[in-house]
Amino acid sequence: xxxxxxxxxxxxxxxxxxxxxxxxxxxxxxxxxxxxxxxxxxxxxxxxxxxxxxxxxxxxxxxxxxxxxxxxxxxxxxxxxxxxxxxxxxxxxxxxxxxxxxxxxxxxxxxxxxxxxxxxxxxxxxxxxxxxxxxxxxxxxxxxxxxxxxxxxxxxxxxxxxxxxxxxxxxxxxxxxxxxxxxxxxxxxxxxxxxxxxxxxxxxxxxxxxxxxxxxxxxxxxxxxxxxxxxx
Amino acid sequence: xxxxxxxxxxxxxxxxxxxxxxxxxxxxxxxxxxxxxxxxxxxxxxxxxxxxxxxxxxxxxxxxxxxxxxxxxxxxxxxxxxxxxxxxxxxxxxxxxxxxxxxxxxxxxxxxxxxxxxxxxxxxxxxxxxxxxxxxxxxxxxxxxxxxxxxxxxxxxxxxxxxxxxxxxxxxxxxxxxxxxxxxxxxxxxxxxxxxxxxxxxxxxxxxxxxxxxxxxxxxx
Numbered sequence: 412x413x414x415x416x417x418x419x420x421x422x423x424x425x426x427x428x429x430x431x432x433x434x435x436x437x438x439x440x441x442x443x444x445x446x447x448x449x450x451x452x453x454x455x456x457x458x459x460x461x462x463x464x465x466x467x468x469x470x471x472x473x474x475x476x477x478x479x480x481x482x483x484x485x486x487x488x489x490x491x492x493x494x495x496x497x498x499x500x501x502x503x504x505x506x507x508x509x510x511x512x513x514x515x516x517x518x519x520x521x522x523x524x525x526x527x528x529x530x531x532x533x534x535x536x537x538x539x540x541x542x543x544x545x546x547x548x549x550x551x552x553x554x555x556x557x558x559x560x561x562x563x564x565x566x567x568x569x570x571x572x573x574x575x576x577x578x579x580x581x582x583x584x585x586x587x588x589x590x591x592x593x594x595x596x597x598x599x600x601x602x603x604x605x606x607x608x609x610x611x612x613x614x615x616x617x618x619x620x621x622x623x624x625x626x627x628x629x630x631x632x633x634x635x636x637x638x639x640x641x642x643x
Numbered sequence: 644x645x646x647x648x649x650x651x652x653x654x655x656x657x658x659x660x661x662x663x664x665x666x667x668x669x670x671x672x673x674x675x676x677x678x679x680x681x682x683x684x685x686x687x688x689x690x691x692x693x694x695x696x697x698x699x700x701x702x703x704x705x706x707x708x709x710x711x712x713x714x715x716x717x718x719x720x721x722x723x724x725x726x727x728x729x730x731x732x733x734x735x736x737x738x739x740x741x742x743x744x745x746x747x748x749x750x751x752x753x754x755x756x757x758x759x760x761x762x763x764x765x766x767x768x769x770x771x772x773x774x775x776x777x778x779x780x781x782x783x784x785x786x787x788x789x790x791x792x793x794x795x796x797x798x799x800x801x802x803x804x805x806x807x808x809x810x811x812x813x814x815x816x817x818x819x820x821x822x823x824x825x826x827x828x829x830x831x832x833x834x835x836x837x838x839x840x841x842x843x844x845x846x847x848x849x850x851x852x853x854x855x856x857x858x859x860x861x862x863x864x
């Protein structure tokens with residue numbers, strides 16, 4: 412009689428037995444990394460050149476307008492014409508607030524539009540700045556239109572990853588990826604050319620930007636901004 | 644003799660019925676915790692997504708939420724949370740994802756999500772049979788309101804019986820309330836040759852969800 416309960420005792424080990432812990436055992440084991448690897452391996456440049464966490468900001472000094480500075484803030488991302496756009500707003504002491512939209516994917520970083528005051532300039536199609544994987548020898552050509560005040564102006568340009576350079580700005584010295592872009596378009600005053608050089612530091616974003624504008628109203632005018640502080 | 648047998652049978656039926664009602668109520672209670680997933684985690688922004696009727700049907704229509712996260716660099720991660728009541732809710736990804744015929748279950752590894760002593764999560768890789776360079780990486784675990792976690796499979800063969808008994812014991816006897824997390828993303832080997840970038844996103848979201856749920860459980864949310 413007392414042995415009737417014996418089968419029930421067999422279930423007790425099932426409740427307390429060792430957990431069925433599994434180890435890697437498949438064809439794709441090298442695609443699963445342990446937390447130590449995840450935390451210590453550096454993020455690839457592709458993923459860290461232009462970090463834009465919402466609320467993150469960068470403060471630049473504007474070298475040409477003495478004493479002026481610009482604060483750029485990453486805003487919540489927005490869907491624009493079906494693509495998720497990174498939104499950066501900037502405020503200067505002496506100028507109207509600006510807004511720049513970029514599309515950042517695992518394939519490329521493209522410039523969508525710039526808005527300043529009442530003017531909005533939209534690139535049709537978006538103009539690529541960088542393509543991944545990074546390639547120093549490749550020039551990325553772009554041909555399309557720049558939409559200004561409702562009219563589409565035929566334009567062309569190209570971008571190129573030029574070099575990795577040490578850049579010293581007030582925020583410090585950074586190893587940065589230099590990207591040169593040229594945009595040729597037509598404005599009310601005639602043919603215009605915009606040379607832009609951006610230095611992207613991994614984990615920081617743009618640490619230095621140089622624009623040279625050449626059109627009948629602004630012949631070879633230089634604008635330079637350098638990072639003084641940032642928070643991401 | 645007949646009367647005695649009748650009383651015995653009645654007692655058995657009564658006890659069985661009482662246990663059945665008790666189990667039902669306990670399972671309802673077990674699935675009664677439904678915490679939120681934050682839609683902002685570091686540089687990740689999420690939007691709440693409806694969970695498809697097909698998925699809900701497979702899982703036995705639990706309460707479920709789903710958040711699609713993106714970080715502005717082209718990465719996205721999907722996090723789903725379902726209440727853990729009846730065993731249909733525990734549908735194992737190795738069976739139901741692999742069972743679609745499109746995805747082949749190719750690797751599995753378990754490790755603590757947030758340092759020693761933290762939740763043991765199951766990381767799994769599924770490879771697309773039609774496009775072998777395309778894979779899904781998924782983290783899976785169950786987390787109780789009391790902080791208990793497990794990632795054991797519950798619906799496989801006899802090896803899973805202890806895990807089922809333990810889970811049943813937790814829900815019925817201990818009155819444990821828990822949820823099941825599936826956090827995953829897809830990646831292409833051509834763009835992410837080792838899958839590290841994809842896993843980094845899944846890991847970051849998972850770790851934060853784990854911490855949030857621990858906090859929610861402690862604060863009684």
